[in-house]
Amino acid sequence: MTIRDVARLAGVSPATVSRVLSGSNHPVREDTRRRVLEAAQRLAYYPNRLARSLLRRETAVVGLLVPDVSNPYYAAVLRGIEDVAHQHGLAVILCNTDRDPAKQRQYLRTLLEHRVDGVVAAGGTLTVEDLRMVDGRVPVVAVGRHPARVPSVRVNNVEAARQACRHLLELGHVRVACLAGPASSLTARDRVRGYLAALREAGIQPDERWLVWSEFTAEGGYRATRELLARCRVSAVVASNDQMALGALRALWEEGLQVPEDVSVVGFDDTSAAAVSVPALTTVAVPTYEMGRRTLELLLAVRAGRRAANVVLPTELRVRESTAPPRKGQAAAVGDRAGRTQRPEGRERVCTHP
DNA sequence: GGACTTGAGCCGTTCGTGCC
DNA sequence: GGCACGAACGGCTCAAGTCC
Structure with a gap:
């Protein structure tokens, strides 16, 4: 079915059909217009976009x-x-x-x-x-x-990450890790820069073991957290996105560590899963x-x-349940197996799975 | 006869132009 | 003003022509 079929049925030229159907300003008599529209409807005709793009170059x-x-x-x-x-x-x-x-x-x-x-x-x-x-x-x-x-x-990822890390520092954390996205990603690198800047501003010398590069996925966050736990002790974690943070929740839960009692976790992006995870994720809301x-x-x-x-659009820190001040006398117990709390018997902490 | 080049024609639509 | 005609758009196929 082409414009010619419509033209034939309406008793006009293809050019007139085109003018009626494309909304052209070219004048077309009202009864001609009606005949064209009726013919197009009867033949269930709709214009060929490929042919149109040939001429319009779009x-x-x-x-x-x-x-x-x-x-x-x-x-x-x-x-x-x-x-x-x-x-x-x-x-x-x-x-x-x-x-x-x-x-x-x-x-x-x-x-x-x-x-x-x-x-x-x-x-x-x-x-x-x-x-x-x-x-x-x-x-x-x-x-x-x-x-x-x-x-x-x-968004200003450097500033947003600095804001997230500063939130943890203000709660009293001094050993704050970062689960970074892939090193090839400028976004991941900017968020690491913000994290490091916040630590230095607070007079804390960042430990290179606190920084783990991984993928922007829950699986990546999970793996990075396992690696972090094997490396050192921290009391808080800044994840480069919510997916990674959810993976971190899973890894911490498997180790019998409670969030936020043992470890505070901050995510990034405020995706729909952040508010419904258990605990609800503190995160930097990005207006995606x-x-x-x-x-x-x-x-x-x-x-x-x-x-x-x-x-450049603004970001906003949404404080929920996954962050809290560190326990007294528990200055960064993650990685210290002796200091860990046991997972509650018969009461699973529900985390979104990686 | 095979490999290669050239040019016409096709697709559906739109737009400039000219006729009535 | 209202309409038809014909060129043009880009990429492809296919026939015809040319060369070795």
């Missing part, structure tokens, strides 16, 4: 590169992006890169082959080489900080949905040739 499709679609952080960002895309009649192609540079480049190529109208990169993995590959053919914007310089929407919305608005602005300024 596909009404944008590409989104995401390191891990199963991460709730990116799910929330995607919601924001998708809502704005829908409002503007755009479709979104979602590409899960797994933080694999080769896979990311392959997807980028696929998006270019599909002649997308723009690319949004999330997760801090967009490189200068990637940008060279795009070569200005389509606008590229980013969620968060990336090695490649493109217009972006982000808003970041998604603003990023796509930024892309539309760049596409329209408007000046695009970077956007």
